[in-house]
Each structure stands twice: as C-alpha cells, then as structure tokens.
Amino acid sequence: MKSLRLLLFMFCMTVLSTVHAEDKIMFLSSNHVLYRLDTKNYRYLFLPVEDRAEMSNVKVLANNNQVKAINVRLASEYTDYYVPLDLSEFAGHELLLDIHINGNLRNEGAIKEWACWKQIKYSNTFDIANREKFRPEYHHTPAYGWMNDPNGMFYKDGTWHLYFQHNPYGSLWENMTWGHSSSKDLVHWKYEGDAIEPDALGTIFSGSAVVDKKNTAGFGKDAIVAMYTSAGESQTQSLAFSTDNGKTFIKYAANPVITSNVPDFRDPHMFWNDDINKWNLILAAGQEMNIYTSDNLKDWKFESSFGHGYGNHSGVWECPDLMKLKVRDTNKEKWMLICNINPGGPFGGSATQYFVGNFDGHKFTCESAPDVTKWMDYGKDHYAAVTFDNAPDGRHVALAWMNNWQYAAQTPTMQYRSGNSVPRDLDLFEYEGQTYCGVIPSKELFDQRGKKLSKLSNACELVLNLKGSSSVTLSNDNGEKVVFNYDEGKRTFSMDRTKSGKVDFSEAFPVTTTAPVYGKLKQLRIFIDNSSIEVLDAEGKMAMTNLVFPTTPYNKIVKKGKVKYIIYKM
Numbered sequence: 379m380k381s382l383r384l385l386l387f388m389f390c391m392t393v394l395s396t397v398h399a400e401d402k403i404m405f406l407s408s409n410h411v412l413y414r415l416d417t418k419n420y421r422y423l424f425l426p427v428e429d430r431a432e433m434s435n436v437k438v439l440a441n442n443n444q445v446k447a448i449n450v451r452l453a454s455e456y457t458d459y460y461v462p463l464d465l466s467e468f469a470g471h472e473l474l475l476d477i478h479i480n481g482n483l484r485n486e487g488a489i490k491e492w493a494c495w496k497q498i499k500y501s502n503t504f505d506i507a508n509r510e511k512f513r514p515e516y517h518h519t520p521a522y523g524w525m526n527d528p529n530g531m532f533y534k535d536g537t538w539h540l541y542f543q544h545n546p547y548g549s550l551w552e553n554m555t556w557g558h559s560s561s562k563d564l565v566h567w568k569y570e571g572d573a574i575e576p577d578a579l580g581t582i583f584s585g586s587a588v589v590d591k592k593n594t595a596g597f598g599k600d601a602i603v604a605m606y607t608s609a610g611e612s613q614t615q616s617l618a619f620s621t622d623n624g625k626t627f628i629k630y631a632a633n634p635v636i637t638s639n640v641p642d643f644r645d646p647h648m649f650w651n652d653d654i655n656k657w658n659l660i661l662a663a664g665q666e667m668n669i670y671t672s673d674n675l676k677d678w679k680f681e682s683s684f685g686h687g688y689g690n691h692s693g694v695w696e697c698p699d700l701m702k703l704k705v706r707d708t709n710k711e712k713w714m715l716i717c718n719i720n721p722g723g724p725f726g727g728s729a730t731q732y733f734v735g736n737f738d739g740h741k742f743t744c745e746s747a748p749d750v751t752k753w754m755d756y757g758k759d760h761y762a763a764v765t766f767d768n769a770p771d772g773r774h775v776a777l778a779w780m781n782n783w784q785y786a787a788q789t790p791t792m793q794y795r796s797g798n799s800v801p802r803d804l805d806l807f808e809y810e811g812q813t814y815c816g817v818i819p820s821k822e823l824f825d826q827r828g829k830k831l832s833k834l835s836n837a838c839e840l841v842l843n844l845k846g847s848s849s850v851t852l853s854n855d856n857g858e859k860v861v862f863n864y865d866e867g868k869r870t871f872s873m874d875r876t877k878s879g880k881v882d883f884s885e886a887f888p889v890t891t892t893a894p895v896y897g898k899l900k901q902l903r904i905f906i907d908n909s910s911i912e913v914l915d916a917e918g919k920m921a922m923t924n925l926v927f928p929t930t931p932y933n934k935i936v937k938k939g940k941v942k943y944i945i946y947k948m
C-alpha cells in the first residue's frame with residue numbers, strides 16, 4: 379500500500395514537472411514556422427521526435443541572433459520520444475525557433491495539424507533512466523540518443539575519458555557532437571554531457587585527444603588537446619583544448635589547422651612519439667592514411683601516406699590509429715597501424731583491419747605482402763576501434779563501436795542507439811611467420827566478475843574451457859538460439875546468430891561469422907550483455923563481437939564435445 383502511494387506520488391510529480399507549452403506559433407508557409415518560446419522558467423524545452431518524420435532544420439535565435447542550428451525529426455503524427463533542448467545557456471534572452479520543414483510539398487493547413495505543436499513541453503529535469511531491455515548493463519552506452527565512433531579517448535589522474543559521436547537530438551545519425559562519459563574502471567560510465575558542439579566550420583566528426591604534458595601547444599601544462607574533423611562543405615581538421623580535465627573545451631581560434639582537397643579527409647589521431655621527440659598524427663585521406671609531424675600540435679608537416687595497394691580497399695578508410703607494441707614472448711617491438719574500413723568487412727559492412735610493420739616517425743612500412751589482410755575482430759559489430767592516449771603502464775586499451783553501418787539505424791532500440799565493446803588490451807604475437815594483433819580482455823573485467831551462477835543470465839561472463847573441437851548452444855524459452863562451433867582440425871571458430879531473436883530488421887543481420895584460430899583455443903571468455911556477445915580468447919588470439927536481440931534472455935546451455943563452463947554474474 380505504502381509503495382502504491384509512493385508510486386502515485388512519483389507519477390504526479392513527473393506529470394507536474396513537465397508543462398505544456400503555451401507559446402506563440404506562427405505558421406508562415408507549408409514548410410516554415412516561427413515559434414516564440416514563452417516561458418523563461420524552465421531549463422529544458424522537450425522536442426517531440428518521430429523517427430519516420432521529415433527532417434526539420436531548427437535555428438535557435440536568441441535576441442534575433444542565431445545561437446544554434448539543429449536537425450530534428452519533429453513529430454508529424456506520433457511522438458516516438460522526446461529530446462531536450464537546454465535553455466539554460468540562453469537565460470535572459472528572447473528565444474525564437476525558426477523551423478524549416480523538409481520533404482514533400484503539403485498544403486498550408488497540414489503543418490498546423492502536426493503532433494509536435496501539441497506535444498512540445500517544458501521541464502526542469504530530463505529522465506535518462508534506462509527504459510529498454512536491450513540496453514547493455516556493463517558496456518558504455520550514450521545516456522540517450524544516437525552514438526557511433528569512440529573519440530578523443532584519454533586517461534588522466536585515475537579517470538578514463540571517452541568522447542563519442544553523439545546526436546543529442548535523436549536516435550538516428552545527425553548533428554554530430556562529441557558526447558562525453560568518464561569512468562574509473564572502464565566498466566561503469568558516467569555521462570558528462572556534450573563536450574564539443576557543431577560550429578560554423580561544420581559538425582564535429584571523429585578525432586583524438588592527448589594530454590599535453592610539456593605544454594607544447596601553449597594551452598597550459600597538462601591541457602587536454604583534441605583534434606576533430608570539422609565536417610562542413612569540406613572536411614578539415616580543427617583543434618580544441620581543455621584546462622578542466624576534459625569537462626569543457628575551448629575551440630582554437632585559428633581553425634582549421636589541416637586542410638586538403640581530398641573529399642574523405644578525416645578522423646585525425648595524434649600521439650607523442652618518443653623516438654623522434656615530436657607529435658605524430660595519422661588521418662584517413664580517401665583510400666590511404668596520411669602521416670604528419672608537429673612540435674606544437676598546431677603546425678603540422680605532411681610526411682608520407684600509407685595504404686596504396688595494401689590490404690582491403692572495398693570501402694572508405696576511416697578512424698586510424700598507430701602505435702608501438704611489444705611482440706609477446708620476444709624482445710621485439712613493432713608498429714601497428716589500425717584502419718577501420720566501411721564497407722568491405724569479412725562478413726559485409728564495417729570492420730577493423732590492421733597492418734604490422736615499422737614506423738620511423740615519418741613513414742610506415744608494412745612487413746606483410748600487400749595482398750595480406752588482417753582483421754582485428756571477426757564479428758560483424760566491431761568498428762571504429764581506437765585506443766586511449768596516456769593509458770597507465772604503457773597499456774594500449776581499445777574500445778570499438780559495437781555496430782555496423784549496414785544496419786546501425788535499424789537496430790531495435792529507441793531511447794539510445796549503440797554501445798561500445800568491452801575494453802581490450804592490444805599487443806602482438808607471432809604465428810606461422812606472421813605477426814598478429816592480440817586482443818586481450820582488459821584486466822578491469824576480472825574485477826567486475828560477480829558470483830558464480832548456475833544458469834545463464836542477461837548480463838554475465840561465460841567462460842568456456844575447451845579441449846578440442848566442440849559446440850555450445852545458448853537458447854531461451856522462445857526457442858531463439860546462438861550456436862558456437864570450434865573446429866580444432868580446420869582451426870576455425872564460428873558463431874551463428876541467424877536464429878538469435880529479432881533478426882528481421884535488416885537482411886544483413888542474420889549471419890554466421892567465422893574466425894581463423896592461430897593455434898589451439900583453450901579458454902574463451904564470452905561477454906553477454908542483453909544485446910551483445912563478445913567471444914574473446916583469454917590469450918587474445920581470437921576476437922568476435924556480435925550483436926543479438928533475443929526476445930527474452932538466453933537461459934540454457936547445451937554443449938557437445940570436451941568443454942566445461944563457468945558462469946559469472948557481471
């Protein structure tokens with residue numbers, strides 16, 4: 379009874395805390411509306427969004443000057459969800475929305491009937507509590523809205539910072555902004571708000587951030603310096619810096635700092651190179667990666683480009699990274715160049731390829747033959763993988779975007795869209811004359827292990843100890859299943875998600891992915907989290923990341939062959 383009263387109270391509070399807008403709406407034509415905001419007392423204006431509606435271009439005018447421009451699918455028939463427009467930054471100004479609605483010609487009256495005008499409302503709070511069963515529990519996801527690539531990741535003073543391609547005004551790709559989350563343990567993430575917003579040079583595409591320990595840029599000792607792609611009429615590279623540990627950024631006044639006439643010219647990744655005592659930068663330029671040097675992070679000298687004729691070229695080269703890594707069980711160190719590519723992945727769409735070789739600070743030389751392609755992960759949902767700057771103990775910790783451009787806009791979630799992979803530490807290992815990337819589940823994941831479970835749960839780690847070929851099937855009460863198959867003779871591991879649950883939102887989704895196995899698999903660590911399965915070899919010699927959307931969690935395991943398992947709650 380008590381709890382019922384509490385519920386009723388909470389319900390009333392929620393209703394009272396949002397008010398319907400009594401603003402002045404001026405319908406000026408079949409596609410143009412001026413909307414005068416009436417109240418100054420609320421923090422947020424909630425814009426009603428319908429994902430199928432035509433796009434509206436909304437300019438926010440404060441005292442007659444444009445202070446923001448966003449693209450929102452304002453609801454025409456039905457509100458799928460709300461997105462918050464934060465009014466606090468414009469306090470004390472007269473606010474007017476200048477709205478241009480795109481799409482088919484409609485008669486002048488029609489626009490008045492749109493659902494959004496009746497459903498727009500004010501509030502002082504924005505509820506980001508999870509409302510969706512597919513949202514992962516121990517993976518980073520955006521508090522709300524669309525997310526793609528991880529950006530500008532760095533570690534400083536015990537905190538891991540993750541920025542990400544964010545749409546704060548919808549759950550589809552648009553309005554690219556750097557969202558920000560932080561974590562003490564790479565597992566629990568706190569949303570910190572949006573850090574870098576679009577400006578007159580363009581929206582904010584992917585990039586990197588470094589800790590400028592020697593104040594080489596003059597923004598301050600230990601300033602965080604970020605470089606991102608300004609995606610305007612052309613793609614150019616811009617700087618922003620932060621002197622409050624990445625919470626807020628100031629854009630460098632003389633942006634852009636790198637330009638080119640190559641159309642796909644983006645995703646700069648900077649790092650300090652001790653070997654030459656300079657900064658390096660690698661960015662994607664068409665089907666190649668350009669390499670630059672700098673002393674001050676502002677002036678960059680083009681050095682060389684890599685890629686012509688090497689590896690897979692069936693798509694656009696994007697989101698590079700370049701790092702020196704130890705080769706396991708040897709005294710050797712080699713360089714690895716990461717090249718995310720879309721499309722062209724081994725099972726269609728997006729994937730992460732890499733090249734191993736040498737780098738003298740000016741030029742990268744690949745040690746394998748040009749026709750060798752190496753993939754970091756053999757699932758379908760591992761993209762835009764890059765590493766953190768300044769990670770402790772010389773670690774190279776990577777996160778990927780767990781999705782694929784083939785169907786990222788169709789996955790069955792709405793409050794948020796897409797998560798990141800679990801953190802993985804990268805190194806190199808040798809096998810039959812080649813050097814490969816080792817992908818090891820980061821040690822922080824051990825600390826996350828909870829009690830042992832006798833049954834599978836929606837968020838758990840399933841550890842498989844294998845002795846030879848075997849197969850393991852996970853299934854649920856609705857007959858949906860995922861099948862893993864390890865063939866020791868053929869040296870392959872596969873995962874079949876064709877009957878894994880909801881698969882019909884895209885023809886490209888129901889597939890079996892297969893990975894080569896370099897040696898024998900002994901222990902697999904399988905991270906299951908509501909809508910993702912990451913199969914990682916404990917020794918880092920095989921990685922497979924796949925989304926799944928079971929209508930109810932998998933709760934049964936059937937195994938064949940010599941295999942034992944342990945389940946930990948996560």
Ligand code: FRU
Pocket residue numbers: 526527543554583584585607644645696697762
């Ligand atoms: C990769 C990518 C990047 C670009 C960003 C835009 O997924 O296409 O190349 O910077 O997404 O959101």
